[in-house]
Amino acid sequence: MTDAEIVIVGGGIAGASAAYHLARHGRRVTLLERAEVASGASGVNAGQIDSIGWGDAPDLQAHLTAGSQELFETVQLELGEDIEFRRSGALQVIHTAEQLEFERARVSALCARGHRVELLTIREARSLEPELDPALLGAMYSPLRSQADPVKATRALARLAERGGARVLTGHDVTAVAPRPAGGYEIRTSRGTVVAGALVLAAGAWCSRLGAMLDLDVPIVPVRGQMWATAPVPPSLFQTMSSAESALAWHRDRGGAPPDLTIRDGVRVTRHLYGRQRRSGEIVFGGDREQAGWSTAPDPAGIAVNRGHAIEALPFLAGLPVARTWAGLMPFSLDGRPLIGRIPSRQDLWIVGGLASSGFGRGPMAGKLLADALHTGTPAPVLAEADPARCVRELAASREGGR
Numbered sequence: 001m002t003d004a005e006i007v008i009v010g011g012g013i014a015g016a017s018a019a020y021h022l023a024r025h026g027r028r029v030t031l032l033e034r035a036e037v038a039s040g041a042s043g044v045n046a047g048q049i050d051s052i053g054w055g056d057a058p059d060l061q062a063h064l065t066a067g068s069q070e071l072f073e074t075v076q077l078e079l080g081e082d083i084e085f086r087r088s089g090a091l092q093v094i095h096t097a098e099q100l101e102f103e104r105a106r107v108s109a110l111c112a113r114g115h116r117v118e119l120l121t122i123r124e125a126r127s128l129e130p131e132l133d134p135a136l137l138g139a140m141y142s143p144l145r146s147q148a149d150p151v152k153a154t155r156a157l158a159r160l161a162e163r164g165g166a167r168v169l170t171g172h173d174v175t176a177v178a179p180r181p182a183g184g185y186e187i188r189t190s191r192g193t194v195v196a197g198a199l200v201l202a203a204g205a206w207c208s209r210l211g212a213m214l215d216l217d218v219p220i221v222p223v224r225g226q227m228w229a230t231a232p233v234p235p236s237l238f239q240t241m242s243s244a245e246s247a248l249a250w251h252r253d254r255g256g257a258p259p260d261l262t263i264r265d266g267v268r269v270t271r272h273l274y275g276r277q278r279r280s281g282e283i284v285f286g287g288d289r290e291q292a293g294w295s296t297a298p299d300p301a302g303i304a305v306n307r308g309h310a311i312e313a314l315p316f317l318a319g320l321p322v323a324r325t326w327a328g329l330m331p332f333s334l335d336g337r338p339l340i341g342r343i344p345s346r347q348d349l350w351i352v353g354g355l356a357s358s359g360f361g362r363g364p365m366a367g368k369l370l371a372d373a374l375h376t377g378t379p380a381p382v383l384a385e386a387d388p389a390r391c392v393r394e395l396a397a398s399r400e401g402g403r
């Protein structure tokens, strides 16, 4: 049996960042990961980092996005880790007059709140991204949006945590967790038992399974995201790319619990698009979000729809065959908001999760905010919105309530 002051379960971007920041606070922290670091969503995502700046009155979203972007920058520029970070900027392309009106209003509202976005004509957009279809109606440009390699970035944070004194134990599958009468937790793993004073759940889509080990209903569900890639090609795509279609659809109707899916109950409600060119030369695109249980088998029909959407924006992609496809599980909370903080019905139990479809870009700051709250005992005021108390329940009570 080994012991730790704090155990974090999950070696994704959220757990790795929490470990790094807790180690920086001088805390004795152990991270338990059942496979390799970045073997969950953090290793298979598109690598887009969505920041539009802090704005004049930073809310939780601004903290998570702008704060994470600064942390990625620090890891790349100051801490000696090449994570393929670059502030590339991003273009959200506009296909219809309706989308144009929506984006015009959105850009003006965001600018009024001090965010950095701009509405470009298609000519202006094509000066940044020459392969864009000239028939498009324009694009929203976000100069601060960035990109990085997901596996490299997540592993860099875990390595930095180790350098700071954290233990990172891969191949440790947590199979049972029990509170100890004297306080703290006994955590059984596939490779022995660890005793901890405090426990942090950072297990992504699997947080609900960890919660169930503690008789808690942690309402985070797996949502399958899937992607495809071309073979490496010469530099052709410089920004990160998306489309206004889903932005408008979800503005009109977020669709239920969890919100913002592309396919609900087997029926497509919108098309969503994100993509970029990696340093390797591969062009990667994805977009679908569907509740498909725990399956990580890509759905070829969805890949075809997504590729068609990408070709509408960037016609040259029609000449590049799909070289590989993959899928992963995004951790969606039922109300769409993250869970970052202490779980009040248990002693010394914390969570950083529910980062949904943008947790790569928000994970570094989510881990930092969690680490700071745990270390000081006082959560940052912006974490009120992410308070787990709003939704984590006793499992027995949830069953009685019909969930």
Ligand SMILES: Cc1cc2nc3c(=O)[nH]c(=O)nc-3n(C[C@H](O)[C@H](O)[C@H](O)COP(=O)(O)OP(=O)(O)OC[C@H]3O[C@@H](n4cnc5c(N)ncnc54)[C@H](O)[C@@H]3O)c2cc1C
Residues within 6 Å of the ligand: 009, 010, 011, 012, 013, 014, 015, 032, 033, 034, 035, 036, 037, 038, 039, 040, 041, 042, 043, 044, 045, 046, 047, 048, 049, 050, 172, 173, 174, 175, 202, 203, 204, 205, 206, 224, 225, 226, 227, 274, 286, 327, 328, 329, 330, 331, 352, 353, 354, 355, 356, 357, 358, 359, 360, 361, 362, 363
């Ligand atoms: C296809 C796809 C594209 C995406 N694109 C983007 C994007 O471009 N930009 C963006 O910001 N976000 C994107 N996301 C979302 C983003 O990847 C996630 O929100 C984020 O990675 C979640 O991080 P996490 O650390 O919470 O979870 P994860 O990365 O899933 O990490 C959880 C870890 O916990 C481990 N674990 C689970 N159970 C146990 C256990 N019992 N014992 C020990 N370890 C355990 C898992 O093995 C896993 O490594 C995408 C996701 C997908 C799937």
